[in-house]
Amino acid sequence: MNHLVKQQVNDAAIILLIIFFSILIPLIIISLSLNIDLKILFSRYFYSTIGTRDGLTAILVRFTPLLVTALALTVAFKSSVWNIGAEGQIIFGAIATLGICLHLNLHPIILILLSFIFAFFLGGMWGLIAGSLKALWNVNEIPVTLMLNFVAYELIRYLISSPWKSPEGLYPATIRIPFETRLPFIESPVNSSIIIAIALIPVIYLLINKTSLGFELRAVGFNRDIAHYQGINTKKTIMTCMIISGGLAALAGVLIVLGDVFRGEEGITGSYGFLAIVVVLISRNRAELIPLAAFLVASIIVGAIGLIVVGVPRRFTEILTGILFIAAITPKLLEKLK
C-alpha cells in the first residue's frame, strides 16, 4: 500500500516538474527576446492565477467544461475508442442549446432541461457516426472523428453568420440567450455549471467501474476479440460508448453556452476538445485524477492568457498550449530512459 502511494506521488511529481520547466523555459525566452522582466512574468503567471480571486474564478470557469469533456473522453478511451472529435461534439451541444434557448418560448427551466436532453442527443448522434463506422465496418475512428470536427466547425460558422446572426456587433455571433435561461452565478463568473460538472464525476466513475456496461467497455478496450469470444456484443458496446462520449461532450457545450459565453460565437469550443485529451493523458487512465488534471490544465491556460496584460503577444498562449500537450506525454519518455 505504501509503495503504491509512493508510486503515485512520484508520478505526480514528475508531471508537475515537467510542466513547470516546460513553462519556465519559454518564459525565459520571452523575457530575453521581448525585454520583459522575468520576475514580472513569473509572478504574473504563477501567482496571479491561483493567488488572486479573479485568477481562481477564471480557472474554475475553464475547469468546468474541460472536466466534463475529459470525463466524456475517459468513457471512450476506456473502450480504446480514440474519440478526437470532442470539439465537434461540444459544438453540437452548443448548437442544440442555442437552437432551443433562442427560438423556443417556454419556461426557462424547461428550456434548460430540453437543452441538456437535445444536446446529449445531437452529440451522441454525431459521435455515433464514428462509432457505428468503427463497430460495423471497422473504419478507423481517428480520421473520422477528426474530420467531423471540421464539419461541425463549418456548421456553427454557418449558423452564426447567417440564420442566427445577431444584427449588432462586428463579428458573426448570435444574440445572447435570455437572462432567465442562464445558469445562476455562485460567485461572479463562476456559476452553477461547476456543480453539474462535479456531480458528473461520481456518475462516470460508477458507470465505468460498477456497471455491467462499464465492464463491457473496459473489456472491449482491453481486447475486442477476447471480449467478443466472452459473449459481449462488441458492436453494441462500441456504438453505445460513442453515444455516451459524444453526448457528454455535448453537455460541456451546453455548460459553455448556459454558463460562460451565453451565445454562439467563433471559437466557442475553446479547444476544450483537444485539451481534454491532455487531461486524460495526464491522469494516466485513473479516473480519480481527472479533476486534478483538469484544474492543472485550466490553470496553465489561464496563466498564459494572463500574460497578455504584461505585453506578451497573445499567440504565445497557443505555443504554450502546444508545449503543454507534449509535456503531458513526456513522462512515458522518462520511464523509457530509466
Added chain:
Amino acid sequence: MPIIISFVTSILNMLPVIAIASMGGLLIQKSGIYNIDVEGTMAFGAFLGIFTYYLFNSIWIALLGGFMGGMLIGAILATLTVRYNLDQIVTGFGLWFIAEGSAAFLFVVARAHIKDATFTVSEGFPTFLSINYIFFFSLILCCLLYFILTKTKEGLYVRIAGIDPRVGDYAGIDIFKTRYISVIIGDALVGLSGAFLSVGILQSFSYRIVAGYGWIAFAIILFGKWKPSNVFLGAIFFAAITGIQTRLQVSGILFMPVQFVVALPYIAVVIALTIVNFLGGDTGMPPALGKAFNREKL
C-alpha cells in the same frame, strides 16, 4: 472561352499549395506516422517564406526558407514519435499549436523589431502559358513520389514501415531511419507549400493565413486512398470546387452556404471511407499508421 481558361489557370496556380502539402503528408503517412501538425507546419513555412523573402529578396530562397522551416518541425516530430515513441496524435496537436503559434508570434516580434519592412512580396512567380512554374513542380513531384514509392528500394522501405514495421525490421531495414527521412522530407514539403502560399499566392502574411488548407491537404490524403495520383486528382477536384464557389459567391448566385463547400472535403472523406469499408475494399490506409514501433518491445 477566355473565362474558362482564366478559371482553369487560376485553379492550377492555386493548386500547388494543397497538392505539395498533400504529397508531403502522404509521404509521412505512408511511413506510418500521422502528420497532425500539418496546419501548423504550413503556417510556419508561410512565415519563414515571407521572412526569408524580406532578408534575401528572392522568391526562390523564400521557398527554400519555408522548406527548411518545415524540415525543422519535421525533425522535432520525428524525434518525438519515432525515437521516443510518444503518442502521434497528441504530439501532432502539440506541434500544430507550437508551429502555428510560433509563426504568428515570430511575425509580431519581427514587425516590432524591424520597423521599415512591409513584409509583402511584389514580384510574381515565373509562368509558362500563364501557369505558375510551381504547378509544374507539383506535377513532377506527384510523378516522382509515385515512382519512388512504387519502383525504388527506398520507397519499398517506406511502404513497409507503414504496413508492418516489425517485419521490415526482421528483414534488416532500418525502420527508424526510413521514418525519420520520410517525416523530415514530408514536413519540409508542407513547409514549402506554406511558403508558396504566402510568397506566391497571397504575397503577404497574416495570422490564420493557412485557414484550414493544411487540414484539407490532410483530408485529401485520406480521400485519395493514400495513392499519389488519386491525391493529386483530389487536390485538383477540391481546388476546382473552391474556385467555383468563390466565383459564384462573388457574382452573388451562390446557392449553398459557403461553409458547406468548405466542409465538403471532410464530409467527402468520411463518406469515402465508409463506402470503401462497407464494400469491403481497401481504403489504402497504411496498417501501421499511428502505432508506435518500438524495437525493444517484443
